[in-house]
Amino acid sequence: ELGISKTSVARIVKDAGLSRLRALDPPEPDNRYEHRAPGDMLHVDIKKLARFHAPGHRVTHTRANGRSEGAGFDYLFVAVDDHSRLAMVGVYPDETKRSAADFLDRALRAMERLGAPVRRVLTDNGKCFTSDLARAVYAQHNTSHRTTRPYRPRTNGKAERFIQTLLREWAYAATYTHAEQRNAALLPWLRWYNEQRPHASLQGCAPITRLPNVLGNDT
Template sequence: MPHTTHANARLAPAGRLALARCVVDDQWPLRRAAERFQVAVTTARKWAGRYRQHGEAGMHDRSSRPARSPRRTPTRRERRVIKLRVLKRWGPARIGGHLGMHASTVHRILTRYRMPRLAHTDRATSRVVRRYERDRPGELVHVDVKKSGNIPAGGGHRALGRPQGRKHRSGAGYAYIHNAVDDHSRLAYSEILADERKETAVAFWARARAYFASVGITVERVLTDNGACYKSHAWRDALAAQGIKHKRTRPYRPQTNGKVERFNRILAEEWAYARPYTSEAERREAFPQWLHHYNHHRFHTALGGPPASRVTNLRGQYS
């Protein structure tokens, strides 16, 4: 590994060597050498001493790691931490509680051994989930339905508190939010509908495909879960007639459709439960504006900008 000079060092290794040679080889007084190289006398003494002891190799920065770490967690205990993480899939707080250790200490051990975050691993196998991204818009579109309880008239428990909210809850029903998210750009088309029947899903897809086409995206493949509406002949025939390939996720592996699952989570956190709505009508009224914000303005860390930044026909429509 190459040596690096400290950001605040007055001398680079070549300057240190020149100073040390003046003192050791040419017999300059320390004060004269310090004035010549504009450093403290103690600094001149340090590099002259290193040169006497190690030669040119001593002119590089030393590692800040201590030679001994008597307070470091014993290796045997570190192995117990790693074993609990791998076998039990516990976080730092739970591992710390089980072993009588501080959660911060457990976290440092996990970091030192480069253990992946639980959120980045598969629940069933503990293997790191391989992230992927399609090369162009339309190459793959993720489709899913998010079921959400309707807000009863007068507000639910978030607006009224749990005791009062329970009295209003019965008979409110559900909303079915159909979502289509482009894999490459994360551009989303979404509608709040009354059910998730095959006829509803097929009609939604027709409108979603028309939306993507309006911004220059030609859909090539669609990925869904194994819901009944997506296993129907009506859904299969609709996609086949459009020349679109249909793929379904493996059973009990929702992370395969992870981009729309992540969109569902964002939708819940930033719209559905972002504030205490007083009615379902009020929440639905806020939905189009939120969806526009998501597509055109919300910064996506994986993209370095909003989804619209990756869609040519939308780049000038950030208003």
């Protein structure tokens, strides 16, 4: 079986235009479940994050600073592999069907290159994930698409918890001078999350250790 070195994982995700993550985990729900193999299920979600031109009140503790009316938003497309917890993030200027299709294609290609082609993708019922463009991406990668139950966001709980971690440990963890600086800090932080950070639900291991084709993890 052809192995993939751990250093190659960062390059694969970077080449795909994606990023990855870390943090102290939010608690797992009582009805926790886990698919048996990498690629069995990929959880996908979106988080809107305000752009800014100066540090805001979350870090300055005053609303007199960091006011950036009209700065707009970044849209964080997030994908989490159910079994390994490997995470990927794409920063987009909108949440249109084209942006969603682009992220889905990049994430699915990255998983394929890591030796874990995705069998199922789980999203909410948003139009960007159910559009003709998105359906074409699922078909191209021979991936089935499932949607969460209405008004039951915990169905996609792994993505939700990852977003909590993302906000707490990256977006709001430092005093960034502007949104571009914040975004530049994403990739190295996510690399640490996937390749080094101990994960409570993985018995203290990092997500990368659950990828069978990563060199040193072959079975």
